[in-house]
Amino acid sequence: MNPEIARYCQECNEYHSLDITPSLTELTCPHCQTKWGTITNPDDIFDYCPICQCRQFYLSKDFNQFLGCLVMLIGIVLVPFSYGLSLPVFALIDWLLHRRVPYIINCYRCGCEFRHFQTSRKFKPFLHHIGLKYDKYR
Numbered sequence: 231m232n233p234e235i236a237r238y239c240q241e242c243n244e245y246h247s248l249d250i251t252p253s254l255t256e257l258t259c260p261h262c263q264t265k266w267g268t269i270t271n272p273d274d275i276f277d278y279c280p281i282c283q284c285r286q287f288y289l290s291k292d293f294n295q296f297l298g299c300l301v302m303l304i305g306i307v308l309v310p311f312s313y314g315l316s317l318p319v320f321a322l323i324d325w326l327l328h329r330r331v332p333y334i335i336n337c338y339r340c341g342c343e344f345r346h347f348q349t350s351r352k353f354k355p356f357l358h359h360i361g362l363k364y365d366k367y368r
């Protein structure tokens with residue numbers, strides 16, 4: 231899978247994701263072509279956020295994928311046959327959710343999401359005291 235950067239585009243007010251290829255340096259919205267930013271260091275994209283130049287990132291579960299699993303979960307729960315099975319089924323779903331929902335890396339300042347990037351950097355989950363610093367930008 232290609233790495234991708236996803237964010238809400240402020241111009242078209244929609245969530246879009248952009249495939250990042252090695253030759254790509256100028257990031258533009260795939261929908262309205264608004265410039266999002268520039269990749270200045272393709273070897274280490276997490277040196278600076280290409281969109282807002284922030285240097286801090288955090289790890290989170292991929293919420294979009296999580297929603298996908300949730301929809302699946304509701305589908306299963308609504309099947310009448312699952313009544314007697316609900317506990318083992320929920321245990322299974324819980325396990326699936328934890329296993330299947332991948333991690334993504336988020337920028338603290340602009341909130342953009344990085345998927346499928348290979349990096350040797352280690353990121354930590356969201357830390358509230360760091361998040362507070364960036365609240366004013368959101």
Ligand SMILES: [Zn+2]
Pocket residue numbers: 239240241242243259260261262263264
């Ligand atoms: Zn746009």
Ligand SMILES: [Zn+2]
Pocket residue numbers: 279280281282283284337338339340341342
């Ligand atoms: Zn950013």
